[in-house]
Amino acid sequence: MILFYLNEAVRIFRRSSLNSLGMITITSIAIFVTSLTIIIIFGANEVEERIKSSIEFNIYLENGLSRSAIDSVRTEITKISAVRSVRFMSKEEAKKIFLKETGKDFEKVLDENPLPNSFVVLLTPNLVNESNIDRISQKIKDISGVIEVVYDYLIVIKLLRFLKSAQLFIYFFSIILIVLAVYLVYSNNKILIHNQQTLYSTMKLVGAKESTMRIPVILNGLIIGIISSFVCAVIYDLSWLLLTKVYAQIKLLRHIVIFNLLIFIIGISLGFLGSYLSSRQISIKSDPKR
Numbered sequence: 001m002i003l004f005y006l007n008e009a010v011r012i013f014r015r016s017s018l019n020s021l022g023m024i025t026i027t028s029i030a031i032f033v034t035s036l037t038i039i040i041i042f043g044a045n046e047v048e049e050r051i052k053s054s055i056e057f058n059i060y061l062e063n064g065l066s067r068s069a070i071d072s073v074r075t076e077i078t079k080i081s082a083v084r085s086v087r088f089m090s091k092e093e094a095k096k097i098f099l100k101e102t103g104k105d106f107e108k109v110l111d112e113n114p115l116p117n118s119f120v121v122l123l124t125p126n127l128v129n130e131s132n133i134d135r136i137s138q139k140i141k142d143i144s145g146v147i148e149v150v151y152d153y154l155i156v157i158k159l160l161r162f163l164k165s166a167q168l169f170i171y172f173f174s175i176i177l178i179v180l181a182v183y184l185v186y187s188n189n190k191i192l193i194h195n196q197q198t199l200y201s202t203m204k205l206v207g208a209k210e211s212t213m214r215i216p217v218i219l220n221g222l223i224i225g226i227i228s229s230f231v232c233a234v235i236y237d238l239s240w241l242l243l244t245k246v247y248a249q250i251k252l253l254r255h256i257v258i259f260n261l262l263i264f265i266i267g268i269s270l271g272f273l274g275s276y277l278s279s280r281q282i283s284i285k286s287d288p289k290r
Helices: 001-017 018-052 067-077 092-102 133-141 155-196 197-205 209-245 253-279 283-286
Strands: 056-061 085-089 116-122 148-149
Touching: 018 116, 018 155, 018 209, 018 253, 056 067, 056 133, 085 209, 133 148, 148 197, 155 253, 197 253
Parallel strands: none
Antiparallel strands: 056 116, 056 148, 085 116
8 A cells, every 4th residue: 555655656746747846946945945044043143142252341440449449349240140250450461462462562652551450341141132231331330430341332233133134034035935835835736636636536436535545645745855855965965065175174064964854854844734735625626516
């Protein structure tokens, strides 16, 4: 019986070879974009985490603060829930960094070091977002002994907004292609069912079960999903292998097996959904009273 179902599914596939090729193409694109979406989602989340974890507040302190006053400022900063770490930077350390970055020694024209003592503050990524960065900065500014808080506000906000916009666009595009792929499988099988309406009606009259007539249609959709998945997997694997050859420091091979499994799950799901929906038409089309 299984062999019969497979033979019927292959016959359906070969009978509509041109339509099947079109469905494989669209389904492959849908799988490609859907899987790429997953990569981008995880990649964007990781990039966003790195951006947030690298946000650095430079907190400049008033001149002349005693050691106990500086420690008090540190204590107040650490009380802020979003603060991950606080590192003190003395005037001398700031001077060394200034000389290293600019190559200019201001003490040649100035009698004393004009750079203030400061704290370098890093934030907890999952507690930071576009709307609360300003509030965190203001809380620190309100601490007695702090004269200024500096960080790359515009760059950080633009990067976070770009990542969110890119994710929304990919989501929308993927949904359209997924729906299109399912619809194409559905509509193609629906046409095949309509063309074989007499056959299905005859089979039903002689006692054939609906499942017997529907299973080959569903298997045809699964075949399309498997072929499309294989095409995408080959493209991805070759691309990843080429990328690791060009950039030896990138280690992607350990993820290939899991990602290929994901591709086949997506492809088989798309093929099954489209063919299952269309196979339900058999019970309608084969009923003479309808």
